[in-house]
Amino acid sequence: MSYDARFRVWRGDASGGDLQDFTVAVHEGEVVLDVVHRLQATQAGDLAVRWNCKAGKCGSCSAEINGRPRLMCMTRMSTFGEDETVTVTPLRGFPVIRDLVTDVSFNYDKAAQVPAFTPRPRDPDGNHRMQQVDVERSQEFRKCIECWLCQDTCHVIRDHEENKAAFAGPRFLIRLAELDMHPLDVVDRRDAAQDSFGLGYCNITKCCSEVCPEGIHLTDNGIIPLKERVVDRRFDPLTWLGSRIGRRRGDPGQGPSPK
């Protein structure tokens, strides 16, 4: 049931660092976070890692495992061969603070720029009435645990620090979509989505949906409908059609191509 696994963990800080090799015991049913905790307790007491719930609900223990953005608490060791080296590195999309901990303040800065939820008045009896089918669209996006894996993986900003000022990342595009679809909200955020949050930078490659641990269809259910709503408002249909046919990178309103 138990075996010794080979782990390579990135250790260092903003000034640099490298992968360090460890041999560490793994027991039945364990996840990568269990093994990282065992390293802390037995071999590297100061190994920095974020975590909270250890049940895939809080989105704290995000890292890249063999290069893939994942939650450490939801990555079972049984998905690797016993002779396979498991490499754990910090999220590449954000500056390193120390070891596996990165500076994710970018996300909190973008969150603060979202025009706040603003409800219509309550019904005379003090209640809000909404149908289940109408709340479910926004509920899908409210499942987001803010693990930032979508932000980490999105190629618009992953290796393009320069795009971060103009592009808020998939998490905040679905936040805007959530508010846009919210049955009670009365604010129009379509201009903000395009002009302040960089909706046009997204070229719907769906990488964000692929890494989402909550299985949220960010692109199909959130970003594409939001793009359609923006287009709907901004462009006359004929003009829009023309712009689609003749579209090339760098066209106004589409943003620079990230690739």
Add this chain to the structure above:
Amino acid sequence: MELERHEYDVVVVGAGGAGLRAAIAAHEQGARTAVVCKSLLGKAHTVMAEGGIAAAMANLYPEDNWRVHFRDTMRGGKMLNHWRMAQLHAQEAPDRVRELEDWGALFDRTPDGLISQRDFGGHRYARLAHVGDRTGLELIRTLQQRTVALGIDVFMECTITRLLTDDEGVTGAFGYWRESGRFVAWQAPSVVLATGGIGKSYKVTSNSWEYTGDGHSLALQAGATLVNMEFVQFHPTGMVWPPSVRGILVTESVRGDGGVLRNSAGNRFMFDYIPDFFRKETAETEDEADRWYEDKKNNRRPPELLPRDEVARAINSEVKAGRGSPHGGVFLDIASRRSPEYIRKRLPSMYHQFKELAEVDITADPMEVGPTCHYVMGGVEVDPDTEASRVPGLFAAGEVAGGMHGSNRLGGNSLSDLLVFGRRAGLAAAEHAVKRSGAVALAEADLVEAARAALAPFEREGGENPYTVQHDLQQTMHDLVGIIRTAPEMEQALARIAELQERVATLSVEGHRQYNPGWHLALDLPHMLLVSECIARAALAREESRGGHTRDDFPATDAGWARTNLICSRAPDGSVALARQPLPEMPAELAEIFEETA
């Protein structure tokens, strides 16, 4: 000494439901408000709450009202709850839930478009406002987004190590940035503790690393008192397999939505564990129990939905009697009782959790579950209306406060507790700050001493590793102060805690101050030990069984203890002092609620 300094009217420690609700209330009163939290914003333990927010909104059962909720809460706590807190809680919870909708929360709906409500243990009517089984996430996200929209200052990944006081009360707090290890001090006439619970002192727990009892400990050290510390809730259904996930919560909603508990023989054993106290309101046959889900008027509640203390003890007994599941739990079965579509719709997180972590499909097979340390009923003794502790300017709300839940908390009453008393604490803290504004200053000697104490683990070399001490504490509390308790075991626990306190004083940490979890743990351990000592001392003194406190050597409830609270305080020599205090007397108009038919 290098020290970052801030000045506020109200400093809220903790960014879970209670902390954020307190901060919103204080801010709206015009107080300059800061939130200080150990994790990133939105990661606090509230995020793990699954089932829902208990509030007598009567959206599904017009018969429901605050009096019924009040009665359920008091009976669930075996009448040891502070009646005034239980009353305010039941009366105000519906407004607190509605207000979340004004801030963007999207609860599941009834066919009429109102907030849907689900069944839960100990609640007479379907009462829990919910979003699938991720209600805590909805609550924390809503409050987080409201906090951000209001522009309230949040100090993330920042740990408070000391409360600062003078002769008049609170003057502020001292702590460190986890990222850099640098020190920071807040000058403030009001501090609201909203730090949650203590579960990390136990080996098997649903709680995260943050639950070190630091708020309980800070309050005690500042001169406040703790009440009901012997009452620790073991949630009946935690995961038991695989070992690495042991303790992770399986929501009570599984039972609320139709799931039942079975032993290895396939029997619904809860029918054998119905206590006299709840016999009149509990179904006697499986048929009656099954009919109750559709018809609550003519049938009584299934015994699987007895309060958590009863269910946890029953599971413990079945396992001890050799009727457990292969991995030392019992079976929780919803697969044979509800359709896969229903299960995936109502319990998406549970479906995901078992699939990912245990390779069990809960729509096809039963889950294996067993008790897990989940919640501490005990906490800072507060004034029910203002959440003020005995130290002027120090307030406490949420799990860190005591009294509301008596000897056992009902499921769903925690999220409502956070909202009701978080708001009240914020209002009172803002009001107190107005009275004391400009009159507080931080004593330089206190700051120097706080910094010295925080750095002490780096000064020592060759000492023990903090992780080993934590492991030994968790094993001690698990083995000796767990679900079933005896005097000799608790005496042994106290002796071991004393040894651990000596070991903590000599441990050392490697590395430097920047984001160093070993150092952070070294600073958390004294809190964990102090709180563990309070639990063991109070549990040893209470010679009866009640709610979350079960004594093998005193298995019955006791009429004298029914009127007595145990209060922990810090003696001048630093030890924990224990005092008996009579329960506050319930006014006649509330007492008569218990005369009404069950």
